[in-house]
Amino acid sequence: MRTIDEPSLAPPEEREDVIGPTGAGRRRSLLSRETLIVRGAQLMVGLLLLGLWQLAASARWPEPVLARSPGQTASYLFDAAGSGELWSNTRATLKAVLAAWVLAGAAGTVAGVALGLAPRVERVLTPYLDAANAMPRIALAPLFIVALGINTSAKVALASTLVFFIALSGARAGVRSTDAEWLRLSTVLGAGKRQLFVKVLIPVATPAIFAALRLGLIYSLLGVVGSELISARDGLGQLIAYYSSTFRMEAVYGILLLLGLVAVTLNQLMGLAERRLLRWQPPADR
Amino acid sequence: MTMTPHTLPAPADAGRAPGEAREIDEAIAFNGVGMTYSTNGGRPRQVLDGVDLRLARGEFTALVGRSGSGKTTLLNMVAGLVDPTSGSVTVMGRRPRDARPHLGFMLARDALLPWRSALRNVEYGLELRGVPKAERRSVALHWLDAVHLRHAERLWPWQLSQGMRQRVALARTWALDPDILVMDEPFAALDMNTRQSVQQRFVDLWQSEEHRTVLFVTHDLGEAIALADRVVVIGGGRVVEDLKVDIERPRDLPLITLNRRYEEIYQHLRGRIG
Numbered sequence: 098m099r100t101i102d103e104p105s106l107a108p109p110e111e112r113e114d115v116i117g118p119t120g121a122g123r124r125r126s127l128l129s130r131e132t133l134i135v136r137g138a139q140l141m142v143g144l145l146l147l148g149l150w151q152l153a154a155s156a157r158w159p160e161p162v163l164a165r166s167p168g169q170t171a172s173y174l175f176d177a178a179g180s181g182e183l184w185s186n187t188r189a190t191l192k193a194v195l196a197a198w199v200l201a202g203a204a205g206t207v208a209g210v211a212l213g214l215a216p217r218v219e220r221v222l223t224p225y226l227d228a229a230n231a232m233p234r235i236a237l238a239p240l241f242i243v244a245l246g247i248n249t250s251a252k253v254a255l256a257s258t259l260v261f262f263i264a265l266s267g268a269r270a271g272v273r274s275t276d277a278e279w280l281r282l283s284t285v286l287g288a289g290k291r292q293l294f295v296k297v298l299i300p301v302a303t304p305a306i307f308a309a310l311r312l313g314l315i316y317s318l319l320g321v322v323g324s325e326l327i328s329a330r331d332g333l334g335q336l337i338a339y340y341s342s343t344f345r346m347e348a349v350y351g352i353l354l355l356l357g358l359v360a361v362t363l364n365q366l367m368g369l370a371e372r373r374l375l376r377w378q379p380p381a382d383r
Numbered sequence: 384m385t386m387t388p389h390t391l392p393a394p395a396d397a398g399r400a401p402g403e404a405r406e407i408d409e410a411i412a413f414n415g416v417g418m419t420y421s422t423n424g425g426r427p428r429q430v431l432d433g434v435d436l437r438l439a440r441g442e443f444t445a446l447v448g449r450s451g452s453g454k455t456t457l458l459n460m461v462a463g464l465v466d467p468t469s470g471s472v473t474v475m476g477r478r479p480r481d482a483r484p485h486l487g488f489m490l491a492r493d494a495l496l497p498w499r500s501a502l503r504n505v506e507y508g509l510e511l512r513g514v515p516k517a518e519r520r521s522v523a524l525h526w527l528d529a530v531h532l533r534h535a536e537r538l539w540p541w542q543l544s545q546g547m548r549q550r551v552a553l554a555r556t557w558a559l560d561p562d563i564l565v566m567d568e569p570f571a572a573l574d575m576n577t578r579q580s581v582q583q584r585f586v587d588l589w590q591s592e593e594h595r596t597v598l599f600v601t602h603d604l605g606e607a608i609a610l611a612d613r614v615v616v617i618g619g620g621r622v623v624e625d626l627k628v629d630i631e632r633p634r635d636l637p638l639i640t641l642n643r644r645y646e647e648i649y650q651h652l653r654g655r656i657g
């Protein structure tokens with residue numbers, strides 16, 4: 098009878114636990130159960146919030162003039178969707194959001210990578226960048242509107258001032274996170290400057306750049322809507338300004354909800370792209 | 384003073400004549416190498432002071448010495464990552480930087496790129512050197528197989544154990560078909576069992592083909608004697624001992640420690656490191 102485990106005689110490589118297809122499969126099924134639970138809980142939270150809103154509306158809380166029920170809001174959304182008012186304005190807002198995100202995201206990323214690689218230049222510019230980034234952007238809105246006119250360019254300009262700095266700091270931090278050992282090894286293996294950049298620095302920086310761009314997309318939305326609130330011909334922010342001034346609160350709530358929906362959708366899309374691009378990361382780091 | 388490699392006297396002293404070394408092709412030569420690091424604010428620190436060392440082609444040399452004695456500094460010179468402040472280093476008769484295509488480089492940390500699968504990590508050096516895709520893939524697969532990791536080719540580095548990672552690094556080094564292997568404590572990060580199996584894989588690879596020149600830094604004196612033809616001790620900025628390991632090959636790693644010669648050399652070197 099055996100009382101203790103015999104030492105295995107198999108060579109070590111055959112004993113090693115490999116996270117192979119079976120491991121991954123098990124993880125995926127666990128994940129999908131996990132996903133189900135999360136989705137269920139999300140639904141509950143949504144219903145709870147809706148219930149609280151309904152309660153507040155029936156109690157005419159906090160102020161009769163503000164109190165509107167979910168039903169009233171839904172009926173506004175239904176009418177506005179039918180009349181096309183919602184679609185044209187959503188499109189106008191999204192167009193500006195994407196333009197600012199692409200332009201300022203690209204410019205900020207390039208600037209951040211450059212600063213990450215040129216520490217001396219960065220030291221010179223840091224106080225100016227900090228000062229620029231600390232400016233309340235909403236204060237710049239009238240300026241852009243006067244300079245560019247009441248149009249899409251003014252919205253894009255304002256949102257860009259937000260997105261640019263977010264992308265910049267993400268890319269800069271990303272490039273900085275390079276491991277010196279990777280650079281040493283690559284150099285000895287024969288990498289030139291260009292190869293170090295393309296094969297080490299850029300992949301290293303990708304997670305941070307992506308996280309920044311994801312955040313930047315939401316800030317782009319905030320910037321555009323902010324600009325529209327100040328002055329615009331179209332866009333969801335402009336609708337909010339109009340309905341607020343006429344105390345059509347059910348419309349204001351409806352549009353805010355729609356904005357939330359847009360933000361969640363954009364975030365989910367970014368998350369999807371991120372997971373594809375960063376599938377080399379251990380799940381905990383994603 | 385230049386120290387020539389010698390053998391412990393007896394049993395059969397096959398000491399070589401001093402002039403003989405010159406006739407062998409040199410893979411690496413340190414000529415009066417000195418290194419003084421400037422420190423931020425403080426006094427400059429002299430780390431090396433007149434290191435003379437010649438490594439013949441095909442020779443396996445282990446470099447030992449206390450922590451901070453300058454072993455890594457010497458390796459970095461061979462790789463062309465730092466220049467000596469006095470004296471010179473040549474690799475295959477050239478400046479180290481120009482000899483990099485001959486070099487394989489391996490460190491205690493495997494330095495695998497986390498965004499590349501095991502296979503693509505093995506391919507990395509070949510890719511940097513412009514080897515066409517089909518060719519580098521087949522070379523990489525061959526060496527992954529040689530370290531018994533064919534089944535792991537698609538895994539990401541985080542999915543590999545330490546020992547597997549270091550074997551991927553070994554395959555990456557070998558895939559370049561280097562004339563010279565420069566290794567800085569390559570197995571130090573592994574636990575004892577894993578270390579033994581990776582060491583054995585390494586010795587087997589090395590013994591199975593025409594010998595490549597190896598310069599191998601280690602803290603483990605036993606490892607140095609078991610693997611190398613020659614053990615060089617660095618101390619006080621120079622070579623304080625240079626000893627041939629006259630134990631026949633092929634060697635079987637766990638058993639070599641039972642060899643009497645191993646024990647003699649071990650005790651002698653221990654005394655020299657102090």
Ligand SMILES: Nc1ncnc2c1ncn2[C@@H]1O[C@H](COP(=O)(O)OP(=O)(O)OP(=O)(O)O)[C@@H](O)[C@H]1O
Nearest residue numbers: 420421422430448449450451452453454455456457
């Ligand atoms: N870049 C550097 N700048 C300043 N000093 C350095 C630098 N690199 C190494 N040194 C110093 O040189 C000495 C030798 O360092 P080195 O890394 O070559 O030692 P080592 O023999 O490899 O030590 P270990 O066995 O601990 O790895 C140390 O005292 C270290 O502080």
Ligand SMILES: [Mg+2]
Nearest residue numbers: 454455456567
């Ligand atoms: Mg060292």
